[in-house]
Amino acid sequence: MADLSVDRLTISHRGETLVREVTLRIGAGETVALVGESGSGKSLTARAAAGLLPDGLTARGSVVFDGRQLIGRPERELRTLRGRRIGLLLQDPFTMLNPMLTAGTHIAETLPRALGRAARRAEVTRRLAEVGITDPSVADRYPFQLSGGMCQRVAMAAALAGDPDLLIADEPTTALDTTVQREVLDLLTRLRESRGMGLLLITHDLRVAFDTCDRVLVMYAGSILEEAPAARLAERAGHPYTAGLLTAMPSVRHRRATLTGIPGRVPRAAEVAGRCVFTSRCGHADDRCGASAPEPRPVGAGHLVACHRQAEIAGLLSRPSPPAEKAPATAASGPRPAVARVSGLRKEYRVRRSAPPVVALGGISLTIGDGESVGLVGESGSGKSTLSRCLLGLTRPTAGTIAVDGVAQCVFQDPYTSLNPAHTVGFALREALGRRPADGEVPPSEADLLDLVGLPAEYGRRRPVALSGGERQRVAIARALAVRPRLLICDEPVAALDVSVQAQVLELLRRVNRELGTSLLFITHDLAVVRQVTDRLVVLYHGEIVEEGPTESVLDRPGHAYTRRLLASAPQETAV
Amino acid sequence: MSALAFTLRRLGAMVLLLLVLSFLCFALLGLSPGSPEQLLLGTRPATPELLATLRAENHLDEPFLMRYWYWIEGVLHLDLGKSVQTQQNVLDMIVERLPITATLALYSTLIALVVAIPAGLISGSRRSGGTDRAVTFAALVSISAPPFALGLLLLYGFAVLLGWFPVYGAGETFIEMVYHLTLPSLTLAAGSAAVIVRQLRATVIDVIGKDFMTFARARGLSPIRIQVVYLLRNSSLPMLTMSGLLLSGSLAGAVVVEQAFGLAGVGNLLVKAVGQLDIPVVQALALLTGAAVILINLLVDLAYLAIDPRLRHPRSAT
Incomplete structure (x- = not known):
């Protein structure tokens, strides 16, 4: 058994610092989570710990594994450590495996010693069984013939085939469905325990970190801001950033009266040298914070906080807002006219002429009332995206009717690809305003729209590339609102966003629903998110509606077995 | 679609392409400047007997499609005709x-x-x-x-x-x-x-x-x-x-x-x-x-x- 200690690790690219003086230690068999939003440098830190930095990036400082310095060690020697001593698991199960090789080959090629044909086959079967794949024929399948969860299990078996002492897992469940996520996390925990292996888990999700790990480190703009045992961090975060993250986290158990994000955006590590990296977004910053970078100081057993004002502000840090007392005002007012009425909607896809059609939607009926906010949850393949495409008229249903009163608009998941990079924000908004149906009222200006989504008017002159993910999503919402839709369909609108930004966009959507009276159809796999925004919840499973009702009662007293499984899969919230 | 079906389909497409190609090649003769007889004569003197033989050998009195049929039949039997310059068998050349x-x-x-x-x-x-x-x-x-x-x-x-x-x-x-x-x-x-x-x-x-x-x-x-x-x-x-x-x-x-x-x-x-x-x-x-x-x-x-x-x-x- 061996331990990893990273000391003052600095990673830079052509002189620009990306990660600054990161120090962390993982004892033999210990589980540590490195939590951070995108751009925090958590993945680079993990790559450096495995000696696998991308070309052109240089690491300084020290990474010692089992008494051996890894930085500056020749590739030839690093290779003997990789796989056998340190394993690495990546995020996307579909791109991690070589599409040209079978699942079994991936495992067999990583086995530490050469075996005969039959023995190798038996070993591969045993390794597959270890990750919960009991069907040995999976060994002969190719990655593109397996589901995401299966691919991630195969990758795990391959990563563990060399029996490493430490596994570094970089967002291993982010790309998976909620229920599969739970299974893979449980499997990871079980394997770790049975092997006595150390685990460094890289994640953006504090809930996953609390759930899986003994110790949690919080990283931001290339620096570590806080480190504490998981339970302690959940109870009393010492750094304003951690507190902000916890506040922004939506809860599956109750609807919060207000959702508070962290204002501003994540700076580049190089921009914030020589000061506290969180200063620009911190509500408690003073002169000291801008003048020097704080050193991590112990504030309790195993609890380190890098904040100049830690002692003064300990009692002032933001806490999650209390649960909303009652069901939101919009939900209560009884029957109302429908904005969209779907009945007996059926959609089949034919993959091949000879094969039977695949049923994406098996005849569902659904009504969305005026000003109502309806959540649609289900995992990939449940048909939720097909439903939204049918509502938008992007695909023709096989059977059934759809009646939409007025205009329906959509906000898509990925704000990076849903805006045309060649056009300014203002151009996109003006273009949308041009398609606004005439209704005798004075149409809003471009600045009004930007103001509506909480962006300054000067953003009209910017192009999408100059905007952060959250800002782009606000622009996408503004563009959708420009044509005054009666119904706004949001397809996973916050899934690609960081937690601190997610809260702001969710709050914006709540306001749109409450103040403009726009109906929402909110499609997501995240139960905590859906609880914050919707009045009514529809659970879709294999193209059928299996449960439907007021959001609270469905989530508090789930009736269908699938809904219960979804709820059990959501990460635990020790924080609340 | 299995690998076998794929191969068969490609083979079918190949035969079809070859047919089209052969038609275009044959049409070369008709598209070339000068009458077919002149082209086929080459350097030989244009006696009426030789012209008549050439017309008969190359079915020049038949319609175009029939001529193509005779030609392609020959090609399938590895008969590519004779060079008009050297009178050598084209296949041998x-x-x-x-x-x-x-x-x-x-x-x-x-x-x-x-x-x-x-x-x-x-x-x-x-x-x-x-x-x-x-x-x-x-x-x-x-x-x-x-x-x-x-x-x-x-x-x-x-x-x-x-x-x-x-x-x-x-x-x-x-x-x-x-x-x-x-x-x-x-x-x-x-x-x-x-x-x-x-x-x-x-x-x-x-x-x-x-x-x-x-x-x-x-x-x-x-x-x-x-x-x-x-x-x-x-x-x-x-x-x-x-x-x-x-x-x-x-x-x-x-x-x-x-x-x-x-x-x-x-x-x-x-x-x-x-x-x-x-x-x-x-x-x-x-x-x-x-x-x-x-x-x-x-x-x-x-x-x-x-x-x-x-x-x-x-x-x-x-």
Whole structure:
């Protein structure tokens, strides 16, 4: 058994610092989570710990594994450590495996010693069984013939085939469905325990970190801001950033009266040298914070906080807002006219002429009332995206009717690809305003729209590339609102966003629903998110509606077995 | 769709393409300037008897489609007609010259691949490094160098100054032929190698950033395995297409090189036949080249199947 200690690790690219003086230690068999939003440098830190930095990036400082310095060690020697001593698991199960090789080959090629044909086959079967794949024929399948969860299990078996002492897992469940996520996390925990292996888990999700790990480190703009045992961090975060993250986290158990994000955006590590990296977004910053970078100081057993004002502000840090007392005002007012009425909607896809059609939607009926906010949850393949495409008229249903009163608009998941990079924000908004149906009222200006989504008017002159993910999503919402839709369909609108930004966009959507009276159809796999925004919840499973009702009662007293499984899969919230 | 069905479909398409091609080749005769009789006469004196024989032999009094039918029937029985210039059997003329051109095409493609694969892999994996710059520059030079000039340069350097290779001719036995054809093949390979290097380099740059490459390294796989099974295999499809195109191109493109090295190959024959309006020879050569291109494409498609399992096992519906 061996331990990893990273000391003052600095990673830079052509002189620009990306990660600054990161120090962390993982004892033999210990589980540590490195939590951070995108751009925090958590993945680079993990790559450096495995000696696998991308070309052109240089690491300084020290990474010692089992008494051996890894930085500056020749590739030839690093290779003997990789796989056998340190394993690495990546995020996307579909791109991690070589599409040209079978699942079994991936495992067999990583086995530490050469075996005969039959023995190798038996070993591969045993390794597959270890990750919960009991069907040995999976060994002969190719990655593109397996589901995401299966691919991630195969990758795990391959990563563990060399029996490493430490596994570094970089967002291993982010790309998976909620229920599969739970299974893979449980499997990871079980394997770790049975092997006595150390685990460094890289994640953006504090809930996953609390759930899986003994110790949690919080990283931001290339620096570590806080480190504490998981339970302690959940109870009393010492750094304003951690507190902000916890506040922004939506809860599956109750609807919060207000959702508070962290204002501003994540700076580049190089921009914030020589000061506290969180200063620009911190509500408690003073002169000291801008003048020097704080050193991590112990504030309790195993609890380190890098904040100049830690002692003064300990009692002032933001806490999650209390649960909303009652069901939101919009939900209560009884029957109302429908904005969209779907009945007996059926959609089949034919993959091949000879094969039977695949049923994406098996005849569902659904009504969305005026000003109502309806959540649609289900995992990939449940048909939720097909439903939204049918509502938008992007695909023709096989059977059934759809009646939409007025205009329906959509906000898509990925704000990076849903805006045309060649056009300014203002151009996109003006273009949308041009398609606004005439209704005798004075149409809003471009600045009004930007103001509506909480962006300054000067953003009209910017192009999408100059905007952060959250800002782009606000622009996408503004563009959708420009044509005054009666119904706004949001397809996973916050899934690609960081937690601190997610809260702001969710709050914006709540306001749109409450103040403009726009109906929402909110499609997501995240139960905590859906609880914050919707009045009514529809659970879709294999193209059928299996449960439907007021959001609270469905989530508090789930009736269908699938809904219960979804709820059990959501990460635990020790924080609340 | 299984691999067998795929192959059968491609074979069917190939037959259809060949038919279209043969029709176009046959139409050459009708489209050429001058009457068919004049073209078929060649250098012989136009006596009424000879004209009558030519009309009868070539079914010139029948409608166009019937003439095509007689011609294609002959082609299927390996009867490609006679050269109007030499009265030699066209098939014999081609069989005599084909080995040189075929060897030249295969040999040059082989050289191109042997040079281009390692160069492309290294160049793409060490992007912007010294080796990459050298390779990219060399490729640029090879692409820009006209084959006749490069051929003369090689001849002067290796055959005249150093005396390592013969200046002229194609040799008799296979060994001799390889020896004689080395310089011409190098000349032909230079351009192909450059194209393949650039293609491979671009694909490698794309593939090398993929997660499965990182994951392979993270598992401590040997560099050889990563280079071949991970990098090369995933980068090989565009390169394969390109090599197929270049191989078919070098069959027709051997013209210049055969001239420069004084080789009596198919290219050489083509130049002569076109110059002398020897339509039966041109028809046969056009058909042959077209058939070779179609056949090479089929082989490339089959190689795709062998290399990429995604084509053998299309994603199942569920």
